[in-house]
Amino acid sequence: MSIDRVSAAYSARAQHYVAAVGKIEHVDERDREFVRAWARQIQGQILDVGCGPGQWTAYLSAQGAEVQGIDPVAAFIERAEADYPAARYRQGCAEDLAVPDHALGGILAWFSLIHTDPDDIAGIFAEFARALQPGGTVLIGFFAGPSGSVFDHAITAAYYWTPDAWAELLERAGFVVRESWTRTEVDARPCGAIVAEMSAVPSDQVR
Numbered sequence: 001m002s003i004d005r006v007s008a009a010y011s012a013r014a015q016h017y018v019a020a021v022g023k024i025e026h027v028d029e030r031d032r033e034f035v036r037a038w039a040r041q042i043q044g045q046i047l048d049v050g051c052g053p054g055q056w057t058a059y060l061s062a063q064g065a066e067v068q069g070i071d072p073v074a075a076f077i078e079r080a081e082a083d084y085p086a087a088r089y090r091q092g093c094a095e096d097l098a099v100p101d102h103a104l105g106g107i108l109a110w111f112s113l114i115h116t117d118p119d120d121i122a123g124i125f126a127e128f129a130r131a132l133q134p135g136g137t138v139l140i141g142f143f144a145g146p147s148g149s150v151f152d153h154a155i156t157a158a159y160y161w162t163p164d165a166w167a168e169l170l171e172r173a174g175f176v177v178r179e180s181w182t183r184t185e186v187d188a189r190p191c192g193a194i195v196a197e198m199s200a201v202p203s204d205q206v207r
Contacts, residue, residue, distance in 0.1 A: 009155050023055055038139050052073075054069050056110055071092070106137050108138075114159060129175070162182075166194045
């Protein structure tokens with residue numbers, strides 16, 4: 001699914017999204033603690049990719065992290081800047097982070113790749129590898145299920161993933177997987193997360 005189509009879908013329902021899930025208070029405390037613990041280990045700047053209305057960027061900034069949020073949806077960036085003026089935001093996308101090579105210590109993609117066509121993920125991971133310093137890490141949140149299968153997300157169609165499928169693509173891009181988990185609960189769609197570290201070996205030399 002193209003960035004333009006996803007952005008249009010979120011733009012049309014931006015206010016509904018914020019009201020339903022767009023506040024840090026909507027996040028399970030276990031997830032807040034997991035992301036917070038990851039961020040505390042980062043040396044350097046974190047880029048919150050697909051930051052939406054800015055709740056995670058603001059949360060991590062308040063925890064003392066050097067973090068900036070980017071999102072392709074202009075309405076989300078406007079809302080983030082209005083609601084969280086102490087944090088930093090700009091319009092941008094996972095496919096082109098618009099940062100120098102090896103400039104980042106960490107990349108957070110918390111459920112922000114769920115609408116990306118699986119065939120396009122490898123290109124995004126190559127961009128992440130370019131932007132991260134050696135030893136930097138990426139944290140991805142996702143919905144857990146048969147990899148590549150589509151489900152009816154409230155905004156627009158999305159994809160399930162397994163940790164193994166993410167791991168395979170990340171390792172091809174030069175990452176080493178450090179941690180992953182999935183969780184299933186009553187009345188909630190199964191979810192998961194994976195953390196991977198950028199190898200000290202340039203990705204174009206990884207085989």
